[in-house]
Amino acid sequence: MKKSVPVMLFLGPILALAAHADTGAGMDQLLSLSLEELTATKVKISTNTEQALSKAPSVVSVITAEDIKATGAANLTDILQSVPGIYIRPNLFGFRPQVTFRGATNPHTLLMVNGAPIRDLVWSSSIFWKGLTTNMIERVEIIRGPGSALFGSDASAGVINVITKTAGKITQSEAGGRAGSFDTQAGWVQYGGGWNGFDIAFTAERSRTGGHNPFIAADGQTSMDTVFGTHVSYAPGNARYGWDGTDIRFSIGKGNWRLLADYLAHNNVEIGLTGGAVLDPLTRGSESRSSVQLLYSNDEFAKDWGTNAELRYFNLGYTSGDGFYERPQGYTDATGAYPDGFINQMRSAERGYVFEGSGLYTGLKTHAIRLGGGYNSENLYFVEQFINLGTGPDGNALPAGGPLVNVSDTPYAFAPEKARKISYLFLQDIWTLAHDLELTAGARYDHYSDFGGTLNPRLALVWQSSDRLTTKLLYGQAFRAPSYLELYALTAASSPNPKLTPERSQTWDLQFSYLASKDLTLGLDLYQFEQSGLISKDSSKQYQNTGNNTSRGIELEAKWQASRTLRISGNLNYREDSTPYNSVPGQNAYLRADWTFMPNWNWNVQANWIGKHPLPPGDPRAPMDAYALVDTTIRYSHRRDWEFAASICNLFDEDAWEYSSSALRNNLPLPGRSYYAEMRYKF
Amino acid sequence: MNFIGMRRLALTLFLLAAQVFHGQTATAQNMPSEQSVRAAMVFNFLKFTEFPPESIANTEQIRLCMAVGDSRQEEALAALSGRKVWGRELAVVHLAGRGDDCHVLYVDLRQRWNAAEERRTFLRTLTISAYPGFARDGGMIEIALREDGARFDINLAEGRRAGFRFSPQLLRLARHVYE
Numbered sequence: 138m139k140k141s142v143p144v145m146l147f148l149g150p151i152l153a154l155a156a157h158a159d160t161g162a163g164m165d166q167l168l169s170l171s172l173e174e175l176t177a178t179k180v181k182i183s184t185n186t187e188q189a190l191s192k193a194p195s196v197v198s199v200i201t202a203e204d205i206k207a208t209g210a211a212n213l214t215d216i217l218q219s220v221p222g223i224y225i226r227p228n229l230f231g232f233r234p235q236v237t238f239r240g241a242t243n244p245h246t247l248l249m250v251n252g253a254p255i256r257d258l259v260w261s262s263s264i265f266w267k268g269l270t271t272n273m274i275e276r277v278e279i280i281r282g283p284g285s286a287l288f289g290s291d292a293s294a295g296v297i298n299v300i301t302k303t304a305g306k307i308t309q310s311e312a313g314g315r316a317g318s319f320d321t322q323a324g325w326v327q328y329g330g331g332w333n334g335f336d337i338a339f340t341a342e343r344s345r346t347g348g349h350n351p352f353i354a355a356d357g358q359t360s361m362d363t364v365f366g367t368h369v370s371y372a373p374g375n376a377r378y379g380w381d382g383t384d385i386r387f388s389i390g391k392g393n394w395r396l397l398a399d400y401l402a403h404n405n406v407e408i409g410l411t412g413g414a415v416l417d418p419l420t421r422g423s424e425s426r427s428s429v430q431l432l433y434s435n436d437e438f439a440k441d442w443g444t445n446a447e448l449r450y451f452n453l454g455y456t457s458g459d460g461f462y463e464r465p466q467g468y469t470d471a472t473g474a475y476p477d478g479f480i481n482q483m484r485s486a487e488r489g490y491v492f493e494g495s496g497l498y499t500g501l502k503t504h505a506i507r508l509g510g511g512y513n514s515e516n517l518y519f520v521e522q523f524i525n526l527g528t529g530p531d532g533n534a535l536p537a538g539g540p541l542v543n544v545s546d547t548p549y550a551f552a553p554e555k556a557r558k559i560s561y562l563f564l565q566d567i568w569t570l571a572h573d574l575e576l577t578a579g580a581r582y583d584h585y586s587d588f589g590g591t592l593n594p595r596l597a598l599v600w601q602s603s604d605r606l607t608t609k610l611l612y613g614q615a616f617r618a619p620s621y622l623e624l625y626a627l628t629a630a631s632s633p634n635p636k637l638t639p640e641r642s643q644t645w646d647l648q649f650s651y652l653a654s655k656d657l658t659l660g661l662d663l664y665q666f667e668q669s670g671l672i673s674k675d676s677s678k679q680y681q682n683t684g685n686n687t688s689r690g691i692e693l694e695a696k697w698q699a700s701r702t703l704r705i706s707g708n709l710n711y712r713e714d715s716t717p718y719n720s721v722p723g724q725n726a727y728l729r730a731d732w733t734f735m736p737n738w739n740w741n742v743q744a745n746w747i748g749k750h751p752l753p754p755g756d757p758r759a760p761m762d763a764y765a766l767v768d769t770t771i772r773y774s775h776r777r778d779w780e781f782a783a784s785i786c787n788l789f790d791e792d793a794w795e796y797s798s799s800a801l802r803n804n805l806p807l808p809g810r811s812y813y814a815e816m817r818y819k820f
Numbered sequence: 821m822n823f824i825g826m827r828r829l830a831l832t833l834f835l836l837a838a839q840v841f842h843g844q845t846a847t848a849q850n851m852p853s854e855q856s857v858r859a860a861m862v863f864n865f866l867k868f869t870e871f872p873p874e875s876i877a878n879t880e881q882i883r884l885c886m887a888v889g890d891s892r893q894e895e896a897l898a899a900l901s902g903r904k905v906w907g908r909e910l911a912v913v914h915l916a917g918r919g920d921d922c923h924v925l926y927v928d929l930r931q932r933w934n935a936a937e938e939r940r941t942f943l944r945t946l947t948i949s950a951y952p953g954f955a956r957d958g959g960m961i962e963i964a965l966r967e968d969g970a971r972f973d974i975n976l977a978e979g980r981r982a983g984f985r986f987s988p989q990l991l992r993l994a995r996h997v998y999e
């Protein structure tokens with residue numbers, strides 16, 4: 138009962154003060170203005186409609202900055218779990234919170250920030266992916282289902298576009314700080330203003346955390362210790378997941394032009410467990426990404442024409458530091474003894490530029506035709522690897538216990554220094570057949586310099602079936618381009634296949650959206666998601682396009698404004714896969730309540746119920762139980778000056794695990810109960 | 821200070837601050853969104869426009885039909901539901917069928933307006949949109965949002981033809997009035 142005392146202290150006074158009060162919603166206020174006052178009201182015009190995913194009819198969910206603050210989400214992946222169809226899957230290496238849709242793996246999610254994909258040539262999202270901090274997020278748009286007809290590769294099971302607070306969007310500057318469990322601290326500033334007729338925005342955040350450091354009873358080295366009579370495993374011990382983060386964004390805009398410059402870095406990244414599920418407390422990795430984007434958007438470029446154009450340059454790089462320590466010091470196997478352990482030092486860097494332009498023609502009466510194209514040049518220009526175990530630069534096995542050897546620029550390095558060029562064209566028409574019926578047809582053709590071309594069409598029919606019911610029938614094809622790892626890299630664990638073709642998918646969605654009353658909206662989505670040519674290793678560890686899977690599912694959602702001050706929403710997800718291929722739970726549910734019990738206050742409670750993880754055939758471990766994680770956040774927000782919030786995550790300290798390597802006897806433990814408090818000052 | 825102490829301190833500061841700031845009146849959001857401003861303007865247009873008597877004589881409801889693709893615009897318009905205009909309750913629905921029972925029609929894009937026009941047999945509907953050129957295309961009230969405020973144009977000829985009477989205050993605040 139000791140643990141619940143702080144909880145009561147926290148909730149008690151709030152409950153005592155609670156009263157059903159009228160808050161004066163934003164709309165009430167606007168409607169209380171006279172027409173004269175209304176015409177003088179300054180309005181936030183969205184200047185980046187070119188990046189709005191909801192341009193074309195799709196199954197879209199939107200997360201606003203208000204949702205993020207209400208639920209206390211400090212990381213994008215914290216709040217993405219609440220979206221139907223999404224499952225966040227932490228990976229044992231660095232506890233990377235991978236974003237998956239509808240049972241598919243992380244590479245089948247296209248994640249973009251302001252229209253720019255976060256992905257690199259070797260790994261699908263970065264090697265030290267840690268999600269994104271939320272303070273600079275204006276809005277997140279999520280499409281369930283295929284998006285390759287507009288966005289190209291990886292948009293197979295879902296697309297996410299994070300829109301940040303760029304020039305013209307920050308109306309109040311602020312500085313804030315956050316502290317909490319696991320030795321977590323963060324500080325940030327946001328500034329919005331003008332200069333010589335230009336809008337300027339600047340956001341910066343620094344954060345650090347010690348990580349939740351789960352206890353690992355036995356790891357990938359434990360069994361080797363048993364076989365070879367060594368005692369070098371760090372298990373039983375804790376997987377350390379600490380890291381520091383930096384996120385700096387600057388933007389300037391005027392009229393139809395905007396310039397965005399971003400810098401993101403993760404430093405002192407503790408990986409916890411290696412890819413082989415071996416505890417590695419010594420590695421400190423780091424990565425950095427920077428990009429510059431020039432955007433042009435003009436809805437009235439010429440008669441009946443609107444245009445959008447983007448020019449972007451990016452640069453990213455990472456290093457494993459003195460690590461990775463794939464096996465601890467004193468490691469012994471059939472090839473001999475390694476007093477220094479198995480060390481694998483990896484460094485790489487990429488850079489590239491992208492140009493894309495598109496035009497929207499509305500000269501034909503009932504059509505809106507968008508056509509465009511782009512050119513993408515990505516270059517993995519630097520690869521460096523030093524190893525002391527495995528294949529050396531001459532193709533022979535390295536001697537046991539020998540020094541680190543440079544295998545850079547050999548076929549045995551983890552990736553080749555190589556460029557990839559992508560050219561693409563897309564066309565889409567939204568044809569308004571009748572005022573209650575709209576047909577969207579589109580396709581995109583991508584040509585990759587290394588493996589050829591792929592054409593991906595989509596169709597969407599949107600029917601206003603009645604004054605309350607909207608029906609959407611959607612079909613789309615999508616693809617995932619093979620990575621450099623799959624195409625070119627010869628490693629100890631896999632051999633490449635330069636003849637790989639893209640993984641393909643096709644998805645059918647039937648969605649209903651029903652306005653049951655002005656306070657209640659319901660949604661139902663039935664889908665079939667077929668994947669073919671999935672790339673996996675065969676018995677000789679070579680990558681092949683051999684996998685297939687068909688997933689069918691139901692996503693049910695509801696939003697209920699129960700009273701002026703109480704809003705409840707939730708979703709239920711049920712899915713069946715033809716092959717138990719990914720161990721993503723087939724059932725999960727989400728429930729959220731927001732109660733504005735006093736003016737300027739909000740009390741949020743949310744619960745994620747995660748169903749059992751299906752174990753792949755042959756996995757000897759005990760079945761994984763379902764679990765429910767409950768979080769709560771109380772927020773106070775004054776119009777000017779101060780905002781305060783306090784959160785408890787995993788309120789009931791539920792034991793929960795993520796499915797992971799079979800070398801981990803108990804899978805991967807998720808964090809227990811944790812506390813956070815934050816404050817912001819607006820000026 | 822250890823973590824337990826820090827936590828208690830944070831909680832205390834938090835509650836103290838709350839006491840100090842308690843009692844402030846309504847939350848003012850940051851700048852309102854374009855969708856809410858459009859919806860608020862639609863509501864005002866209804867307040868200042870006289871409907872042709874025969875179209876609202878036998879009904880307790882004024883039906884506002886919307887044909888929009890943006891879910892946030894839908895939500896903003898739906899928030900007008902239940903409010904009173906001309907002694908009648910406003911009902912906000914999606915445009916379906918021929919829309920013969922719509923007293924007010926809000927469309928967001930030219931192609932939706934064209935599609936609606938082709939099928940239209942209902943001629944006593946107040947038509948409102950925010951796309952540039954709506955008034956020229958035969959719409960009655962066109963909203964134009966600028967960062968420093970909202971403007972609107974009125975197509976008086978179309979309005980008169982359908983039997984609507986715009987109040988002098990509305991005409992005075994309009995940017996352009998087309999006769």
